[in-house]
Amino acid sequence: MSLNFDPRKILSHPVVYTSYQKIVGGYRARKLFVENNVKIKPGQKILDIGCGPGDILEFLPKVDYTGIDLDANYIAQAKKKYGNKGQFKCAGVDGLDLEENHTFDIVISAGVLHHxxxxxCFNxxxxxxxxxxxxGRFISFDGCYIPNQNKISAYFLRKDRGQFVRTQPEYERLAKTYFSNVVSTIDESYFFIPYTSIIMDCKNS
Structure with missing residues (x-):
């Protein structure tokens, strides 16, 4: 095995990523995130930035869903598995141009900001x-550093593919640049492994 092998790279494969998420509790975390934090109503228009292979659709009611992700493999898998449940676009946050402005009820960004x-993030x-x-509401879900953090949780965050895991005040500072109302919650129970998450619920009143 090459000394330069990074096991995190294999998570770029959609099937491996989905399997890994099921093992560590990512599916459970998404379900709880949708039920406890997002609280989507049937018929709402949803934009999912960084949708990955679209697995969050497993837990959504019937909605008008658009998912975007930079990874073409993820988008291909999402279209293959959930194509009849939404629209999927391969795009990043840099220079993304939406065709329809001010039409979405909720924008989700789960597991994205720390990348x-x-x-x-400003983009x-x-x-x-x-x-x-x-x-409308913007809702994010990310790994987060906190004071006196569980050592195992801190370890997983350091090994995360995302290189920009932040503290709660740092995430809030970024969000408040664009949103007047930012409420953040720390949770350590959503995953099967020790993992500290921050959920931000943001809007402009």
């Missing part, structure tokens, strides 16, 4: 603001 630089927030209806 992005501050500038890329994502700007897209979300343009996409959302008045009083």
């Amino acid at each position: 992005l630089t501050d500038e890329q 994502l927030f700007e897209i979300a603001v343009k996409a959302l209806k008045p009083n």
